[in-house]
Amino acid sequence: MTASAPVLHPTVAVDDTIDDLTIEVTPTTVVLGALASRDWRPMHHDFKFATERNGVADIFLNTPNQAAWFERYITDWTGPRGRIGRMTFRMRDSVFPGDAMTFSATVTGAEVDETGCGWVDLDVTLRAVGPDRPERVCSTCSARVAVPVTADDNPWSRRGDDWRP
Amino acid sequence: MTAETETAEHDLPDDIVALIDVPQYERAxxxxxxxxxxxxxxxxxxxxxxxxxxxxxxxxxxxxxxxVxxxxxxxxxPHFWEPGADGEQVALQVHFDLKARFDLPEAVxxxxxxxxxxxxxxxDRISHRQVLRSVSGPKTTKLGSGRFWVIDIEYLNQRDELVGVESYTGFGYRRAGDTGGDAS
Structure with a gap:
C-alpha cells in the first residue's frame, strides 16, 4: 500500500467546505479518549465528580482528545500527506455522552509560503446535540495544514527553516 | 463561558507576578x-x-x-501513580499551583x-517546560467566579529539537454558593 492520492493545494479554494463528520458520543468515547491521552482527571470518567463537583451535566470530552478529533477530521480530508502545523480551538461548551457531535469546516485561506510550502487555513466547528440538550456550538477551531502543491510534494519532508507553522 | 485573559499585574499578588514568563518544571x-x-x-x-x-x-x-x-x-x-510519588501526579503543574494559590476548587x-x-x-524521550504567560483579574462566568490564566508549554526531544509548543487557557473557579472545598 502506498500513500493515497492527496488533496493538492492548487485544487483548494477559499470558501470550499469539507464534508461533515458525525459521531455518536458514548461514555466509552469520553473515557477512552481521556485515557488514550493519559488524562486521569476524574471529570472525564467519574459521573458523580463531574456533576456534583464540577457542576456539569455529565463526564465530558477532554482537551487533548478534542485535539485528536480535530486532527482526525482534518486529515480524513487531506489524506496522509496533510501535515497540521497549527491548531487553535476554543471550547465554549462541553461534549457529553448521548450527544451526536458533528464536525464541519470551511477553507478560509490558501497560500504558498516563500519556501514553497502550500498552506490551507480552515475554520472548523464542532457542534453537538443530545436527547435533552439543544444543538449548540461546543468548539471552534482554526487550523493551518500543509498540503502538497504537486503530486510529488511531501510536506512531511520539511524541516528547520523550511517548516514554518 | 467566555475565555478571556489579560495581564492584570496590578491586581495580582507579587509572588504570581514574579512567575510570569519564567520557565518552571523543566523536566524530562x-x-x-x-x-x-x-x-x-x-x-x-x-x-x-x-x-x-x-x-x-x-x-x-x-x-x-x-x-499522532x-x-x-x-x-x-505522568503516571497516575508511581513508587515514591506523593499524591496524584498531574501534567500541568502550573495550572494546579494557580488553583491552590487562588483557592479555586474547580477548573476547566x-x-x-x-x-x-x-x-x-x-x-523519543520528550522534555518540557511550563511558562505562565498571564493571569486575569477576577471574572464571573456561568460556571462560577475565578480567574483565567494562560500557560505555554515547550516540548523538546532528546536531541533538543523543538517538537511543539502548546498553550492552554484555564479557568479556575469557585461555584456560586460554594464557600469551601478542596482544590481538585
Missing amino acids: ATFDVERGYSYNTLAATQNGNPLFWDDEVADELTNGPIA PTTLSLWMR MTDNTLILHEPVRPG
Missing part, C-alpha cells in the same frame, strides 16, 4: 514515546490515517513511524493552541 518524561500507546488515540478517534497504520506509507512519507501529532502532551503526562480548560514542529517518533 520518565518513559519513551511508544507506538503502542498511540494506537489508543487512533482507536479513540476512529482515525484510519494510513500514515499511522501502514509501515509502507510511514516509510514513504515520514521515514518511519511517527506519533496532536498527542504531543501525552508523552509528558477553555482554549488550546498546538504548534507542531519536528515529528515525535517512537523511542
Whole structure:
C-alpha cells in the first residue's frame, strides 16, 4: 500500500467546505479518549465528580482528545500527506455522552509560503446535540495544514527553516 | 463561558507576578514515546490515517513511524501513580499551583493552541517546560467566579529539537454558593 492520492493545494479554494463528520458520543468515547491521552482527571470518567463537583451535566470530552478529533477530521480530508502545523480551538461548551457531535469546516485561506510550502487555513466547528440538550456550538477551531502543491510534494519532508507553522 | 485573559499585574499578588514568563518544571518524561500507546488515540478517534497504520506509507512519507501529532502532551503526562510519588501526579503543574494559590476548587480548560514542529517518533524521550504567560483579574462566568490564566508549554526531544509548543487557557473557579472545598 502506498500513500493515497492527496488533496493538492492548487485544487483548494477559499470558501470550499469539507464534508461533515458525525459521531455518536458514548461514555466509552469520553473515557477512552481521556485515557488514550493519559488524562486521569476524574471529570472525564467519574459521573458523580463531574456533576456534583464540577457542576456539569455529565463526564465530558477532554482537551487533548478534542485535539485528536480535530486532527482526525482534518486529515480524513487531506489524506496522509496533510501535515497540521497549527491548531487553535476554543471550547465554549462541553461534549457529553448521548450527544451526536458533528464536525464541519470551511477553507478560509490558501497560500504558498516563500519556501514553497502550500498552506490551507480552515475554520472548523464542532457542534453537538443530545436527547435533552439543544444543538449548540461546543468548539471552534482554526487550523493551518500543509498540503502538497504537486503530486510529488511531501510536506512531511520539511524541516528547520523550511517548516514554518 | 467566555475565555478571556489579560495581564492584570496590578491586581495580582507579587509572588504570581514574579512567575510570569519564567520557565518552571523543566523536566524530562520518565518513559519513551511508544507506538503502542498511540494506537489508543487512533482507536479513540476512529482515525484510519494510513500514515499511522501502514509501515509502507510511514516509510514513504515520514521515514518511519511517527506519533499522532496532536498527542504531543501525552508523552509528558505522568503516571497516575508511581513508587515514591506523593499524591496524584498531574501534567500541568502550573495550572494546579494557580488553583491552590487562588483557592479555586474547580477548573476547566477553555482554549488550546498546538504548534507542531519536528515529528515525535517512537523511542523519543520528550522534555518540557511550563511558562505562565498571564493571569486575569477576577471574572464571573456561568460556571462560577475565578480567574483565567494562560500557560505555554515547550516540548523538546532528546536531541533538543523543538517538537511543539502548546498553550492552554484555564479557568479556575469557585461555584456560586460554594464557600469551601478542596482544590481538585
